[in-house]
Amino acid sequence: MRGVRLVITAALACGAAGLGCAEQTEQTGQAPTQTFQERRPGTTEVRPGQFRAPEFPPPSIVDYRPKSMLVTEEHLVPKAKYPVVDIHSHQRATAENMEELIAELDALNVQVLVNLSGGSGDELREGIETIRNSPYGDRFRMFANVDFTDVGPGFGEKAAAQLQQDIEAGAIGLKIFKNLGMTTMKTDGTRLHIDDPELDPIWEMAGQMNVPVLIHTAEPPAFFEEPDYTNERWLELALFPSRRNYGPDQVGFETLLAERDRMFKKHPNTRFIAAHFGYHAHDLKRAAEVLDSIPNMYLDLSAVLYDFGRQPRAAREFFIKYQDRLLFGKDAYQPSEYPYYWRVFETADEYFDYYRDYHAFWKLYGMDLPDEVLRKIYYENALEVTPGVPRAAFEM
Ligand SMILES: [Zn+2]
Numbered sequence: 001m002r003g004v005r006l007v008i009t010a011a012l013a014c015g016a017a018g019l020g021c022a023e024q025t026e027q028t029g030q031a032p033t034q035t036f037q038e039r040r041p042g043t044t045e046v047r048p049g050q051f052r053a054p055e056f057p058p059p060s061i062v063d064y065r066p067k068s069m070l071v072t073e074e075h076l077v078p079k080a081k082y083p084v085v086d087i088h089s090h091q092r093a094t095a096e097n098m099e100e101l102i103a104e105l106d107a108l109n110v111q112v113l114v115n116l117s118g119g120s121g122d123e124l125r126e127g128i129e130t131i132r133n134s135p136y137g138d139r140f141r142m143f144a145n146v147d148f149t150d151v152g153p154g155f156g157e158k159a160a161a162q163l164q165q166d167i168e169a170g171a172i173g174l175k176i177f178k179n180l181g182m183t184t185m186k187t188d189g190t191r192l193h194i195d196d197p198e199l200d201p202i203w204e205m206a207g208q209m210n211v212p213v214l215i216h217t218a219e220p221p222a223f224f225e226e227p228d229y230t231n232e233r234w235l236e237l238a239l240f241p242s243r244r245n246y247g248p249d250q251v252g253f254e255t256l257l258a259e260r261d262r263m264f265k266k267h268p269n270t271r272f273i274a275a276h277f278g279y280h281a282h283d284l285k286r287a288a289e290v291l292d293s294i295p296n297m298y299l300d301l302s303a304v305l306y307d308f309g310r311q312p313r314a315a316r317e318f319f320i321k322y323q324d325r326l327l328f329g330k331d332a333y334q335p336s337e338y339p340y341y342w343r344v345f346e347t348a349d350e351y352f353d354y355y356r357d358y359h360a361f362w363k364l365y366g367m368d369l370p371d372e373v374l375r376k377i378y379y380e381n382a383l384e385v386t387p388g389v390p391r392a393a394f395e396m
Helices: 002-017 021-028 033-038 098-108 121-132 155-168 197-208 234-239 253-266 275-279 284-293 312-321 338-346 371-385
Strands: 084-089 110-115 140-142 174-176 213-215 272-274 297-300
Touching: 084 371, 098 110, 098 338, 110 371, 121 140, 121 155, 155 197, 197 253, 253 275, 253 284, 272 275, 275 284, 275 297, 284 297, 284 312, 312 371, 338 371
Parallel strands: 084 110, 110 140, 174 213, 213 272, 272 297
Antiparallel strands: none
């Protein structure tokens, strides 16, 4: 079975590239016919008997950077149309970098930057003190984290008590990193499931304290697939070993999402923000089903722009329908990358570049969102879902 699959993969690879197939076929002695059998209607044609080796050496996937000849309107958006809350950042504001951060954020119209990596206890308090003692007390906020190193009986109650203290100290939410479900083990040596009842007191505490839980579950679905030449994240998987989640000893994508959804449903009085659109941005029908069945669930828009920008019409419809459930977030703090988000959300531009080649080798298109929806995703929903976000910048 595996042998057959590999042959098909090799044939597809040369078919998709359209290059070097004659040569390759001769060398391996494989007829490329399986490519044609495998080909689905509506996908790229490979012409039987017409393979031709290029006269120049073919460029590699990282070298080929075609310049589009398309002449079309271009509307760069350096500054968001409305003030923005970035609900998903990991940028720490310190006395040293704060002036620089403020200048960058002002240029982008990001009014509040939420650092999800606030930590807990003393580390968190110090970060909050720095913000409070600065002239920019309304521009930065922090979420607390829970350390899942020693989960055994009694852990949940202790962690919930610590969370309560952290919120009283000024944390405005709880961030859970992706290690929960994927790699974290319990003291008994088993995998800590996202919906392990031992963790229930933590989720309940967040609800009681009226702060949201922003949780990163799983990874892009392509990370769970074999990294062969049909994998659309091949380059990223080839670059970063830690992102390869394919294999018998790895937890599956569906297992993780099922645990997540069960946990969300068990705590209806707690608001959950699923990071990275809950990894449903490639499948909006499913995103709709999930939001419909879990009313206390929200989605952040961070780090999946490449999926909105390649289906701008469907994404626009989705954003309009679920406009109360979406919150802007960026994740990696790179001031130069925010304007790509503004352009996708605000313009109707066509066929423009994304900023990172290993996320997406395709082009983006603008969604041309209505103003009402822009205001909701940029800040109104963040103020609703996260009462600790300062309101000063948004009072119109
Ligand atoms: Zn993140």
